[in-house]
Amino acid sequence: MSEHYGNLPAALTYHEDRGNAAWAAAGVDDAKRTAALIRGSQALDAFYGSRYPGVIATVDQDLLWPRKNVTWRGQALAEDATPKPIEHAAYELALRELAKPGSLAPDAAAGPQKVLTRVDKIQWEVVGNATARAVLPIVDGILAEILTPAPTGTTVTTLARF
Template identity: 35%
Template sequence: MAMIVETGVGLPNANAFWDVASVDAYHSTRGNAAWTGDNALKEAAIIRASAFLTVSYQWQGYKLKGRPQALAWPRYGAVDREGWAVSPDDVPIEIKYATAEVALRELVSPGSMSPDFVASEQVKREKVGELETEYLNANTSADGARPVLLIVRDLIGTLLRAGAGNALVGQAFRA
């Protein structure tokens, strides 16, 4: 599949938030030596990263072109951490940076952001002979199997719908 980078118009067939050259520059500036290799593999990692960001979070505002738009961005009705309106005809830099960060993980370990999950294979407590181990916060949900990238959360946190978080972060209510 060819990589089609979102241009800010809400393309119905876009599958990437950022292009390879820009992600290359991002990682080069940060000294991320693991971002290396064939451009086809990098494109696939960027496509998987963009898909992950699109489906894993509840964003502020609404898609520019509604349901026909392939990716979660561009959007209207979103504001940044300082209260400035996010342009509805662009993919915010925070989303591009988050795409680069997720793509790095996907390049190094393809599929790591959306691992297969089999509930019956999850271990909460394990006993071998006299030794017994119970794991802290053993989570037997599919969302618990996904890694949480704090850098991504920090980059995009203020673009998320208030109180929504993502599928990996719940909400607490006081009765």
């Protein structure tokens, strides 16, 4: 089973079409691209996997796609298929990982956060422990048509914008 979504030639075409020169930059070899694609795919599943439709196709697969019982664009998706948005999102995340390895999964200690508790007097309160994660609007947009809605009450804290 594959450790990443998509493949290197398709990732190169994807990034060339978008003018993302860092993917093909001098000094970047296929081993580094593959490692970035693996980390990007793992991050994709970690960030969005709970919102993927259907169920995993086999229990021994490394990633959360392919999946069973998925309808996409009005059609039943084959149980051995991975939709293009998943591959494209992995390519976007891999680019960030190639530029800065580990950026999608930083070691971060949960710590207190400031919460606005009163607006009329601008009052902040330090509460609880929370861990932040990266927010990447381009990836959110790519995946919008394939993801199931987030559960109510879900919040996302921005760690960094790339």
